[in-house]
Amino acid sequence: MANSRDFNPITAAGYRHIEDEIAALQADRPTKIAALAEARAHGDVSENADYSAAKRDLRHLESRLRFLNKQLQYARVVTPSSSPVVELGKWVTLRFADDEELETYQLVGTAEADLDAGKITRISPLGKALMGHRANDTVTVQSPNGSYQVTLLTVGLNPPEQ
Structure with missing residues:
Protein backbone atom coordinates (compact mmCIF):
# COMPACT_ATOMS: atom_id res chain seq x y z
CA MET A 1 0.00 0.00 0.00
CA ALA A 2 1.35 3.42 -0.95
CA ASN A 3 1.60 6.14 1.63
CA SER A 4 1.15 9.89 1.13
CA ARG A 5 4.89 10.38 0.55
CA ASP A 6 4.58 8.24 -2.60
CA PHE A 7 2.22 10.70 -4.27
CA ASN A 8 2.96 13.80 -6.29
CA PRO A 9 0.78 16.83 -5.66
CA ILE A 10 -0.74 18.37 -8.79
CA THR A 11 -3.37 21.00 -9.54
CA ALA A 12 -6.73 19.94 -10.98
CA ALA A 13 -5.86 21.74 -14.24
CA GLY A 14 -2.56 19.85 -14.44
CA TYR A 15 -4.36 16.55 -13.91
CA ARG A 16 -6.88 17.37 -16.68
CA HIS A 17 -4.01 18.35 -18.99
CA ILE A 18 -2.39 14.93 -18.52
CA GLU A 19 -5.76 13.21 -19.08
CA ASP A 20 -6.22 15.20 -22.30
CA GLU A 21 -2.75 14.25 -23.55
CA ILE A 22 -3.43 10.57 -22.82
CA ALA A 23 -6.71 10.77 -24.75
CA ALA A 24 -4.98 12.40 -27.73
CA LEU A 25 -2.24 9.76 -27.75
CA GLN A 26 -4.78 6.95 -27.50
CA ALA A 27 -6.71 8.45 -30.42
CA ASP A 28 -3.47 8.61 -32.46
CA ARG A 29 -2.42 5.05 -31.58
CA PRO A 30 -4.47 3.24 -34.30
CA THR A 31 -2.92 5.50 -36.96
CA LYS A 32 0.59 4.65 -35.74
CA ILE A 33 -0.24 0.92 -35.69
CA ALA A 34 -1.64 1.11 -39.23
CA ALA A 35 1.48 2.97 -40.45
CA LEU A 36 3.67 0.25 -38.94
CA ALA A 37 1.62 -2.51 -40.57
CA GLU A 38 1.74 -0.75 -43.93
CA ALA A 39 5.51 -0.25 -43.74
CA ARG A 40 5.99 -3.90 -42.71
CA ALA A 41 3.99 -5.01 -45.77
CA HIS A 42 6.61 -3.41 -48.03
CA GLY A 43 8.93 -6.35 -47.59
CA ASP A 44 12.34 -6.75 -45.97
CA VAL A 45 12.22 -4.84 -42.67
CA SER A 46 16.01 -4.86 -42.22
CA GLU A 47 16.46 -2.15 -44.86
CA ASN A 48 13.07 -0.47 -44.62
CA ALA A 49 13.42 3.12 -43.37
CA ASP A 50 9.64 3.58 -43.26
CA TYR A 51 9.30 0.52 -41.04
CA SER A 52 12.05 1.72 -38.69
CA ALA A 53 10.48 5.18 -38.45
CA ALA A 54 6.97 3.78 -37.87
CA LYS A 55 8.26 1.38 -35.22
CA ARG A 56 10.16 4.20 -33.48
CA ASP A 57 7.07 6.47 -33.58
CA LEU A 58 4.83 3.78 -32.07
CA ARG A 59 7.44 2.95 -29.42
CA HIS A 60 7.68 6.66 -28.50
CA LEU A 61 3.88 6.92 -28.25
CA GLU A 62 3.65 3.80 -26.04
CA PHE A 67 4.87 7.73 -18.42
CA LEU A 68 1.65 9.77 -18.34
CA ASN A 69 -0.35 6.92 -16.82
CA LYS A 70 2.26 6.65 -14.03
CA GLN A 71 1.97 10.41 -13.51
CA LEU A 72 -1.77 10.01 -12.95
CA GLN A 73 -1.35 6.87 -10.84
CA TYR A 74 0.83 8.71 -8.34
CA ALA A 75 -0.82 12.13 -8.59
CA ARG A 76 -2.77 13.64 -5.75
CA VAL A 77 -4.93 16.59 -6.80
CA VAL A 78 -4.47 19.48 -4.40
CA THR A 79 -7.08 22.20 -4.12
CA PRO A 80 -5.62 25.44 -2.78
CA SER A 81 -7.30 26.94 0.25
CA SER A 82 -8.61 30.49 0.47
CA SER A 83 -5.90 31.41 2.98
CA PRO A 84 -3.53 34.25 2.06
CA VAL A 85 -0.53 31.90 2.24
CA VAL A 86 1.43 30.69 -0.81
CA GLU A 87 0.68 27.03 -1.50
CA LEU A 88 0.37 24.71 -4.47
CA GLY A 89 -2.06 26.09 -7.03
CA LYS A 90 -1.83 29.72 -5.86
CA TRP A 91 -0.85 32.60 -8.12
CA VAL A 92 1.78 35.05 -6.92
CA THR A 93 2.95 38.41 -8.19
CA LEU A 94 6.39 39.41 -7.08
CA ARG A 95 9.16 41.90 -7.60
CA PHE A 96 12.78 40.89 -7.71
CA ALA A 97 14.97 43.13 -5.51
CA ASP A 98 17.30 44.02 -8.41
CA ASP A 99 14.49 44.75 -10.88
CA GLU A 100 11.39 46.94 -10.98
CA GLU A 101 9.42 44.60 -13.27
CA LEU A 102 6.64 42.51 -11.80
CA ARG A 122 7.00 24.14 -5.70
CA ILE A 123 10.41 22.45 -5.43
CA SER A 124 12.30 24.98 -7.56
CA PRO A 125 14.50 27.40 -5.59
CA LEU A 126 11.96 30.21 -6.10
CA GLY A 127 8.99 27.94 -5.34
CA LYS A 128 10.59 26.61 -2.15
CA ALA A 129 11.32 30.13 -0.94
CA LEU A 130 7.77 31.35 -1.59
CA MET A 131 5.85 28.44 -0.04
CA GLY A 132 4.16 29.41 3.22
CA HIS A 133 4.69 33.16 2.82
CA ARG A 134 2.15 35.96 2.43
CA LEU A 153 3.06 41.57 -3.80
CA THR A 154 -0.05 39.40 -4.17
CA VAL A 155 -1.11 35.83 -3.41
CA GLY A 156 -4.36 34.52 -4.86
CA LEU A 157 -6.42 31.70 -6.26
CA ASN A 158 -6.63 33.27 -9.72
CA PRO A 159 -4.15 35.05 -11.96
CA PRO A 160 -4.19 38.80 -11.37
CA GLU A 161 -6.01 40.99 -13.88
CA GLN A 162 -3.65 42.36 -16.50
Whole structure:
Protein backbone atom coordinates (compact mmCIF):
# COMPACT_ATOMS: atom_id res chain seq x y z
CA MET A 1 0.00 0.00 0.00
CA ALA A 2 1.35 3.42 -0.95
CA ASN A 3 1.60 6.14 1.63
CA SER A 4 1.15 9.89 1.13
CA ARG A 5 4.89 10.38 0.55
CA ASP A 6 4.58 8.24 -2.60
CA PHE A 7 2.22 10.70 -4.27
CA ASN A 8 2.96 13.80 -6.29
CA PRO A 9 0.78 16.83 -5.66
CA ILE A 10 -0.74 18.37 -8.79
CA THR A 11 -3.37 21.00 -9.54
CA ALA A 12 -6.73 19.94 -10.98
CA ALA A 13 -5.86 21.74 -14.24
CA GLY A 14 -2.56 19.85 -14.44
CA TYR A 15 -4.36 16.55 -13.91
CA ARG A 16 -6.88 17.37 -16.68
CA HIS A 17 -4.01 18.35 -18.99
CA ILE A 18 -2.39 14.93 -18.52
CA GLU A 19 -5.76 13.21 -19.08
CA ASP A 20 -6.22 15.20 -22.30
CA GLU A 21 -2.75 14.25 -23.55
CA ILE A 22 -3.43 10.57 -22.82
CA ALA A 23 -6.71 10.77 -24.75
CA ALA A 24 -4.98 12.40 -27.73
CA LEU A 25 -2.24 9.76 -27.75
CA GLN A 26 -4.78 6.95 -27.50
CA ALA A 27 -6.71 8.45 -30.42
CA ASP A 28 -3.47 8.61 -32.46
CA ARG A 29 -2.42 5.05 -31.58
CA PRO A 30 -4.47 3.24 -34.30
CA THR A 31 -2.92 5.50 -36.96
CA LYS A 32 0.59 4.65 -35.74
CA ILE A 33 -0.24 0.92 -35.69
CA ALA A 34 -1.64 1.11 -39.23
CA ALA A 35 1.48 2.97 -40.45
CA LEU A 36 3.67 0.25 -38.94
CA ALA A 37 1.62 -2.51 -40.57
CA GLU A 38 1.74 -0.75 -43.93
CA ALA A 39 5.51 -0.25 -43.74
CA ARG A 40 5.99 -3.90 -42.71
CA ALA A 41 3.99 -5.01 -45.77
CA HIS A 42 6.61 -3.41 -48.03
CA GLY A 43 8.93 -6.35 -47.59
CA ASP A 44 12.34 -6.75 -45.97
CA VAL A 45 12.22 -4.84 -42.67
CA SER A 46 16.01 -4.86 -42.22
CA GLU A 47 16.46 -2.15 -44.86
CA ASN A 48 13.07 -0.47 -44.62
CA ALA A 49 13.42 3.12 -43.37
CA ASP A 50 9.64 3.58 -43.26
CA TYR A 51 9.30 0.52 -41.04
CA SER A 52 12.05 1.72 -38.69
CA ALA A 53 10.48 5.18 -38.45
CA ALA A 54 6.97 3.78 -37.87
CA LYS A 55 8.26 1.38 -35.22
CA ARG A 56 10.16 4.20 -33.48
CA ASP A 57 7.07 6.47 -33.58
CA LEU A 58 4.83 3.78 -32.07
CA ARG A 59 7.44 2.95 -29.42
CA HIS A 60 7.68 6.66 -28.50
CA LEU A 61 3.88 6.92 -28.25
CA GLU A 62 3.65 3.80 -26.04
CA SER A 63 6.47 5.07 -23.83
CA ARG A 64 4.78 8.45 -23.41
CA LEU A 65 1.48 6.74 -22.54
CA ARG A 66 3.19 4.63 -19.86
CA PHE A 67 4.87 7.73 -18.42
CA LEU A 68 1.65 9.77 -18.34
CA ASN A 69 -0.35 6.92 -16.82
CA LYS A 70 2.26 6.65 -14.03
CA GLN A 71 1.97 10.41 -13.51
CA LEU A 72 -1.77 10.01 -12.95
CA GLN A 73 -1.35 6.87 -10.84
CA TYR A 74 0.83 8.71 -8.34
CA ALA A 75 -0.82 12.13 -8.59
CA ARG A 76 -2.77 13.64 -5.75
CA VAL A 77 -4.93 16.59 -6.80
CA VAL A 78 -4.47 19.48 -4.40
CA THR A 79 -7.08 22.20 -4.12
CA PRO A 80 -5.62 25.44 -2.78
CA SER A 81 -7.30 26.94 0.25
CA SER A 82 -8.61 30.49 0.47
CA SER A 83 -5.90 31.41 2.98
CA PRO A 84 -3.53 34.25 2.06
CA VAL A 85 -0.53 31.90 2.24
CA VAL A 86 1.43 30.69 -0.81
CA GLU A 87 0.68 27.03 -1.50
CA LEU A 88 0.37 24.71 -4.47
CA GLY A 89 -2.06 26.09 -7.03
CA LYS A 90 -1.83 29.72 -5.86
CA TRP A 91 -0.85 32.60 -8.12
CA VAL A 92 1.78 35.05 -6.92
CA THR A 93 2.95 38.41 -8.19
CA LEU A 94 6.39 39.41 -7.08
CA ARG A 95 9.16 41.90 -7.60
CA PHE A 96 12.78 40.89 -7.71
CA ALA A 97 14.97 43.13 -5.51
CA ASP A 98 17.30 44.02 -8.41
CA ASP A 99 14.49 44.75 -10.88
CA GLU A 100 11.39 46.94 -10.98
CA GLU A 101 9.42 44.60 -13.27
CA LEU A 102 6.64 42.51 -11.80
CA GLU A 103 6.47 38.77 -12.46
CA THR A 104 3.44 36.52 -12.00
CA TYR A 105 3.69 32.77 -11.47
CA GLN A 106 1.50 29.88 -10.43
CA LEU A 107 2.96 27.30 -8.04
CA VAL A 108 2.36 23.86 -9.50
CA GLY A 109 3.41 20.24 -9.12
CA THR A 110 6.56 19.05 -10.86
CA ALA A 111 4.64 17.37 -13.71
CA GLU A 112 3.08 20.66 -14.79
CA ALA A 113 5.99 23.09 -14.50
CA ASP A 114 6.29 25.37 -17.55
CA LEU A 115 8.23 28.58 -17.09
CA ASP A 116 7.06 29.96 -20.44
CA ALA A 117 3.47 29.64 -19.18
CA GLY A 118 4.36 31.19 -15.79
CA LYS A 119 4.10 27.87 -13.92
CA ILE A 120 6.90 27.15 -11.48
CA THR A 121 7.29 24.02 -9.45
CA ARG A 122 7.00 24.14 -5.70
CA ILE A 123 10.41 22.45 -5.43
CA SER A 124 12.30 24.98 -7.56
CA PRO A 125 14.50 27.40 -5.59
CA LEU A 126 11.96 30.21 -6.10
CA GLY A 127 8.99 27.94 -5.34
CA LYS A 128 10.59 26.61 -2.15
CA ALA A 129 11.32 30.13 -0.94
CA LEU A 130 7.77 31.35 -1.59
CA MET A 131 5.85 28.44 -0.04
CA GLY A 132 4.16 29.41 3.22
CA HIS A 133 4.69 33.16 2.82
CA ARG A 134 2.15 35.96 2.43
CA ALA A 135 1.78 39.16 0.43
CA ASN A 136 4.27 41.87 1.48
CA ASP A 137 6.82 39.29 2.69
CA THR A 138 10.35 39.61 1.34
CA VAL A 139 12.02 36.24 0.97
CA THR A 140 15.52 35.13 0.14
CA VAL A 141 15.86 32.59 -2.64
CA GLN A 142 18.81 30.21 -2.47
CA SER A 143 19.73 29.28 -6.05
CA PRO A 144 22.71 27.42 -7.48
CA ASN A 145 24.12 30.77 -8.68
CA GLY A 146 23.75 32.52 -5.33
CA SER A 147 20.97 34.06 -3.32
CA TYR A 148 18.60 36.89 -4.21
CA GLN A 149 15.53 38.50 -2.73
CA VAL A 150 11.97 38.85 -3.96
CA THR A 151 9.00 40.66 -2.46
CA LEU A 152 5.60 39.00 -2.69
CA LEU A 153 3.06 41.57 -3.80
CA THR A 154 -0.05 39.40 -4.17
CA VAL A 155 -1.11 35.83 -3.41
CA GLY A 156 -4.36 34.52 -4.86
CA LEU A 157 -6.42 31.70 -6.26
CA ASN A 158 -6.63 33.27 -9.72
CA PRO A 159 -4.15 35.05 -11.96
CA PRO A 160 -4.19 38.80 -11.37
CA GLU A 161 -6.01 40.99 -13.88
CA GLN A 162 -3.65 42.36 -16.50
